[in-house]
Amino acid sequence: MKRNLLFFLILLLFLTGFACRPAPKAEPTLEIYVFSARKSDSSDALLLRGEDFAVLIDTGLKDNAKKLSERLTEIGVTRLDCVILTHFDKDHMGGAEQIAEDFEVAQVYMADYMSDGKPYRNMVAAFSAANIPFLRVSEAADIEIADLRISFTPSPLDYDGEDESDNAQSLICGVTYGESRLLFMGDANGAWLEKLCFGAYNLSCDFLKLPHHGVWNENLIWLLTVSMPNIVVVTDSDKDPADPQTVGLLDSFGMEAYYTKDGELHFRIDKKNQITYEGKD
């Protein structure tokens, strides 16, 4: 009888020991949200989010700023570790004032040039008013935010104030997370895209945000050849869809291509470079 009781007690300890053991912690992942402009002109706004960090790359159009802010809140973002403004075209920095108003932002990194447009001046004034520090990235630099390493590559070209010159100032952001490398190209085009493809830049990546909304550029052939991503994201819209030649090129490379004209895109990446497309929200 005593032996049975002892056996029962040991069994109970064994079972409750297991029951009290904490559930295994989920592996950390990086989530990427690529927001969609749908019926507006094409634009860029992308969120990189982990358990303890949030980074916003570009802020979309002013007309969509409230929607972007609401969507970030819905996702659970309250604080941004940094906001990166790749260049100062309205489809990349239009939502910056709203972001400055609605979120705690620890730091802003931006391309290193001045624009004389009112949206630019308003953006700088909004960050200053909210006491958000901003830094113009004038030379290649790395920053670390939690498990992310972000490598900035600024454009070496001069800004001449012409329309296309803004695109050629695009600040390139390479992001390393575990074994994965992601590359965000802003709207790099023209001579800047050519320099990137043929110069001593490391463009190799697993995930590529294609530059300039899918507008055709023959250097895209070289970009894909040197970067060889598995996944390519094109930030186009219904009003402003990617050029069929660009779509055809991505098909011919056999890369998984996703377009924001189809809606918001959501990806999850683990540290072993497993990238999962979580679907359109």
Ligand SMILES: [Zn+2]
């Ligand atoms: Zn753009």
